[in-house]
Amino acid sequence: MAPQPPVDVKSLNEAKIMQAVRLLNKIIGDSSVPRNIRRAAIEALRMLQDMSLSPGVRAANAVSVLDEISQDPNMPMHARTTIWNIMAVLSTVKD
Secondary structure (H helix, E strand, O other): OOOOOOOOOHHHHHHHHHHHHHHHHHHHHOOOHHEEEEEEEEHHHHHOOOOOOOOOHHEEEHHHHHHHHHHOOOHHHHHHHHHHHHHHHHOOOOO
């Protein structure tokens, strides 16, 4: 069996964060999503873009914000599913 090439964890983490950013932008731009949920998505987006922190810390901070709003009863189901997907992706980002 051939040896596996080394995995560049840093670029893998950044790719996951960029995927989360794209999904958050989708929620932020969706007018059917209540304003408080869009505000939380903007806050999570800011945390992901804070380059002074490591990728793992940025992801954990964003997951924390999204976890708080994920149970909001006013959230449309498509937005809730997207937020759960974002949280799942970000939970795999490790330093």
